Amino acid sequence: MPRWRFCLTGIILGVLSCHFLQLASAQMTDPFEVDALQAVRRALKDTGKNLNSWKKTDPCVSNWTGVICLMDPNDGFLHVQELRLLNMNLSGKLAPALGLFSQMTILNFMWNNLTGSIPKEIGNLITLKLLLLSGNQISGPLPDELGSLSNVTILNLDNNNISGPLPKNFANMTSARHFHLNNNSISGQIPPELSALPQLLHFLLDNNNLSGYLPQEFSRMPNLRILQFDNNNFEGVLGTADCKELFLI
Structure with missing residues (x-):
């Protein structure tokens, strides 16, 4: 057989091998993220046995409860896009491994009984769009990350x-439309830098331990509609002359 046929056959076999490898990996979760999910599970207590499906082999293929995935054509693996674990009576803590999901857009642990602090590693989730941790017993400070x-x-x-x-570096969250931080024990001065958030619609900080002054800059935010600061320890009044549609409570 001529040499060129051997070369052509090798090329075809190489292409087919890559194709079959991609097909195979498309049927499995990124192994790195499988390990991360297992670390998340170890940090949780599931008295209601809502996460029994997390004992199955592959998170995305076997449809682990609350794990929503999407295939990435660039590497052929399924990646965790959403953790939807709200209202499942979960306790325990949020694991630092939550920061390892490179394509996650929604992290939802609302209305559980989680304790401990928010891991700074969550700040690594640069694709995240919704961070939903309402209605738990999470304590400690807000990570700068x-x-x-x-x-x-x-x-x-x-x-x-x-x-x-x-x-104050929450001012870098330039896509934010809703900041719901009410009913906590957040203290100190509200950073005036947060008034630079261009998309913010709702800023709720009522029922905290905030003190100092109310930054006048908030009255001039272009899109702000609800600014709720009651039941804190502020001095002075926020002017609203330049923000006629602002609902100030």
């Missing part, structure tokens, strides 16, 4: 036991 979540549109951390200051 969350300020790296420039694609987050909704930050729901209300009804927890979060304490400490509000990080």
Whole structure:
């Protein structure tokens, strides 16, 4: 057989091998993310046995409860796009491994009984759009690293036991439309830098331990509609002359 036929045959076999490898990997979750999910599970307590399906082999293929996946054509693997674990009576803590999902867009642990603090590693989720942790018993300060979540549109951390200051680098969350941080124990001065958030519609900080002054800059935010600061320890009144549609409580 001529040499060129051997070369052509080798090329065809190589292409077919790559194709079959891609098909095979498309039927499995990225192994790196499988390990991360198992670390997340170890940090949780599931008294209601809602996560029994997490004992199955492949998270995406065998449809683990609350795990929503999407295939990435670039590497052929299924990747975790959403963790939808709201209202499952889960306790325990949020694992640092939650920061290992490179394509996650929604992280939802609302209305459980989680304790501990928010892992700073969540700030690595640069594709995240919704961070939903309302209605738990999460404590400790807000990690500065969350300020790296420039694609987050909704930050729901209300009804927890979060304490400490509000990080000024949250001003880097330029896609944010909803900041729901009410009913916590957040303290200190509201950083005026947060008034630079261009898309913010709702800013809820009522029922915290905030003090100092109310930054006048908030009255001039172009899209802000609801600014709720009651039941804190502020000095002075926020002017609303330049923000006629602002609903100030």
